[in-house]
Amino acid sequence: TWTTGNVIEEQVAAIREQVGSKRAICGLSGGVDSAVAAALVQKAIGSQLTCVYVDHGLMRKGETEQVEKDFVAATGVQLKVVDAQERFLNALAGVSDPETKRKIIGREFIRVFEQAQAEIVAEAGAGGEDVAFLVQGTLYPDVVESGGGTGTANIKSHHNVGGLPEDLEFELVEPLRQLFKDEVRMVGQELGLPEEIVQRQPFPGPGLGIRIVGEVTKERLDLLREADAIAREELTAAGLDREIWQCPVVLLADVRSVGVQGDGRTYGHPIVLRPVSSEDAMTADWSRLPYDVLGKISTRITNEVDEVNRVVLDITSKPPGTIEWE
Numbered sequence: 001t002w003t004t005g006n007v008i009e010e011q012v013a014a015i016r017e018q019v020g021s022k023r024a025i026c027g028l029s030g031g032v033d034s035a036v037a038a039a040l041v042q043k044a045i046g047s048q049l050t051c052v053y054v055d056h057g058l059m060r061k062g063e064t065e066q067v068e069k070d071f072v073a074a075t076g077v078q079l080k081v082v083d084a085q086e087r088f089l090n091a092l093a094g095v096s097d098p099e100t101k102r103k104i105i106g107r108e109f110i111r112v113f114e115q116a117q118a119e120i121v122a123e124a125g126a127g128g129e130d131v132a133f134l135v136q137g138t139l140y141p142d143v144v145e146s147g148g149g150t151g152t153a154n155i156k157s158h159h160n161v162g163g164l165p166e167d168l169e170f171e172l173v174e175p176l177r178q179l180f181k182d183e184v185r186m187v188g189q190e191l192g193l194p195e196e197i198v199q200r201q202p203f204p205g206p207g208l209g210i211r212i213v214g215e216v217t218k219e220r221l222d223l224l225r226e227a228d229a230i231a232r233e234e235l236t237a238a239g240l241d242r243e244i245w246q247c248p249v250v251l252l253a254d255v256r257s258v259g260v261q262g263d264g265r266t267y268g269h270p271i272v273l274r275p276v277s278s279e280d281a282m283t284a285d286w287s288r289l290p291y292d293v294l295g296k297i298s299t300r301i302t303n304e305v306d307e308v309n310r311v312v313l314d315i316t317s318k319p320p321g322t323i324e325w326e
């Protein structure tokens with residue numbers, strides 16, 4: 001029978017068997033999946049694990065701080081933070097195609113890990129060559145939707161499955177590969193991770209990079225980060241966090257529309273709100289959010305975020321729309 005206790009026990013044994021006395025690196029994204037994967041691997045191999053947090057500049061507001069403080073406090077894990085904002089921005093410059101963006105972000109992630117690995121190896125001195133494993137929080141739906149599981153058609157290259165480069169230097173450890181999100185949350189809870197981490201809504205590895213329809217630039221990221229923070233703040237204030245699965249906030253960077261603010265004409269960008277309800281992200285329905293909450297979000301975003309003069313609501317279920325726009 002399936003219990004979180006059994007899953008933990010099985011996975012801990014499997015991880016010990018796979019990694020042996022070598023060492024592993026785990027990328028933390030700030031999301032539930034990588035946090036639970038890291039906590040599970042830490043339970044299995046303790047100080048043989050080093051977590052790496054890549055600040056790619058595609059994070060939401062406050063996310064980096066949450067990883068640096070809350071996760072470390074909860075697990076006592078060894079953490080290395082890499083500031084790679086410039087690098088990701090340079091790599092993404094001029095790119096608008098969604099799959100190309102995903103592949104670039106996945107590739108840069110791995111490159112940064114390799115660099116972090118080299119540093120961790122150097123710090124380890126003799127025996128550094130034992131740093132040979134990369135932990136990933138890949139879930140069952142990621143495997144299926146990237147075409148790696150049951151042979152289903154490839155829908156998107158989730159950066160932690162289909163987007164990996166072929167010259168990968170690490171062996172992968174994927175302890176959540178058979179689990180769905182709700183199960184991952186239960187495992188995280190059982191492992192003693194704090195509520196704020198375990199109950200976090202999903203956020204994609206490529207971050208805000210795939211929520212800007214068009215080229216990713218620093219200015220656009222800052223703008224989207226503000227809009228996203230406002231939406232999250234209001235949804236939380238309205239007590240809707242648990243009710244909705246997640247609410248991507250998307251910037252249509254290549255679209256402009258005419259508006260009026262004060263006595264002036266504006267020609268700004270639309271922001272899309274994409275609140276969805278779901279069990280496992282394989283299918284989803286658009287969330288029927290209260291109009292007053294939507295109204296507040298719209299007023300605040302258009303007032304507080306430069307260059308945005310329109311807020312629109314995505315009322316498409318999945319299928320036919322995916323949850324993310326890219």
Ligand code: XMP
Nearest residue numbers: 157158159202203204205206281322323324
């Ligand atoms: P889609 O857009 O395919 O999203 O309906 C399904 C779920 O997966 C999340 N998502 C990702 N998660 N890496 C991730 O770790 C990714 O590349 C990625 N792309 C989408 C999305 O937020 C939703 O919860």
